Amino acid sequence: MQTKIEKIDSSSALAIKIIEPQEVDDLDFLSFREKLSYANISHPEKRMEWATARMAIKDALETLHVPYPGFFKDEHGKSHSMNGNGYVSLSHTEGLAGAIYHRDSPVGIDMDFVREKILKIGFRFLDPSELDFLEKDPVHYTLAWSAKESIFKCQGRRGVSFRDNILLEPFAPGDSLIKAKIRNTDFSNHHYEVQARVFPDTVLTYTIW
Numbered sequence: 065m066q067t068k069i070e071k072i073d074s075s076s077a078l079a080i081k082i083i084e085p086q087e088v089d090d091l092d093f094l095s096f097r098e099k100l101s102y103a104n105i106s107h108p109e110k111r112m113e114w115a116t117a118r119m120a121i122k123d124a125l126e127t128l129h130v131p132y133p134g135f136f137k138d139e140h141g142k143s144h145s146m147n148g149n150g151y152v153s154l155s156h157t158e159g160l161a162g163a164i165y166h167r168d169s170p171v172g173i174d175m176d177f178v179r180e181k182i183l184k185i186g187f188r189f190l191d192p193s194e195l196d197f198l199e200k201d202p203v204h205y206t207l208a209w210s211a212k213e214s215i216f217k218c219q220g221r222r223g224v225s226f227r228d229n230i231l232l233e234p235f236a237p238g239d240s241l242i243k244a245k246i247r248n249t250d251f252s253n254h255h256y257e258v259q260a261r262v263f264p265d266t267v268l269t270y271t272i273w
C-alpha cells in the first residue's frame with residue numbers, strides 16, 4: 065500500500081495512504097471497539113476509507129514511536145485516543161485517506177479533490193471579504209474550503225459555521241500557509257496557521273492548535 069509519511073517535528077506526524085482493499089490481518093492492530101465500528105460499516109468503499117485512515121494514523125504514530133492506542137469518537141464526531149494521550153484528526157477523499165497525530169495539541173487535517181463546481185457554492189461557506197480576495201479558481205476555492213475544514217476539525221465542535229465563524233486572511237493559490245481566526249464562538253479570536261499543499265487534483269491542509 066503506497067504511503068507518504070511526514071514527520072512534522074518531534075511531537076507530530078502525518079501520513080497519507082492510497083485507499084486499497086485490506087487483508088483482514090492488516091487490521092489486527094485495531095482495538096476491539098474499532099473492530100466493531102468497522103464491522104458496522106455496511107458500504108464496502110466507506111469501510112475501506114475508514115480502515116485506510118486508521119492505518120494512516122498507525123503509520124504516523126510509528127514515526128513517533130507511539131504505540132497505537134485505539135480511538136473513539138465523541139458526540140461531535142471527533143476522534144480521541146482511548147488512553148487519553150495525544151490528538152488525532154482524519155480525512156478521506158477520492159482514492160486517498162490521511163491522518164495527523166500530535167502528542168500535545170489538537171490537530172485538524174483535510175483533503176479535498178478539486179472540483180469546478182465549488183465555484184458555485186462559495187457564498188455558502190465564504191465571508192464577503194473572502195469572496196473579494198479569492199480568484200475564480202477552483203484550486204483557490206478548494207484551499208479556502210479545506211483550510212476551514214481543518215480548523216473545524218481541530219476545534220472539534222459541531223455548530224461552528226464556516227461562513228460566520230471561521231475567517232481567512234487573504235492568501236494566494238500558491239501559498240503554503242493560510243492564516244485564519246475563529247470568531248464569535250467560545251474560542252473567539254483564536255488564531256490558526258493552516259499548512260497547505262496542492263497536488264495536481266487534490267488539496268491537503270492541516271493545522272495544529
Ligand SMILES: CC(C)(COP(=O)(O)OP(=O)(O)OC[C@H]1O[C@@H](n2cnc3c(N)ncnc32)[C@H](O)[C@@H]1OP(=O)(O)O)[C@@H](O)C(=O)NCCC(=O)NCCS
Binds near residue numbers: 113213216
Ligand atoms: C464532519 C466533517 C468535518 C467531515 O468532513 P468531510 O470533508 O466531509 O470528510 P473527511 O473525510 O475530510 O473527514 C471525515 C473525518 O472527520 C472527522 N470528524 C467528523 N466530525 C468531526 C468533528 N466534529 N471534529 C473533528 N473531526 C471530525 C472523522 O474522523 C471523520 O472520519 P471517520 O468517519 O473515518 O472517523 C464535515 O462534513 C462537516 O460537518 N463540516 C462542518 C459543517 C459545515 O459547516 N459545512 C459547511 C457548510 S456550507
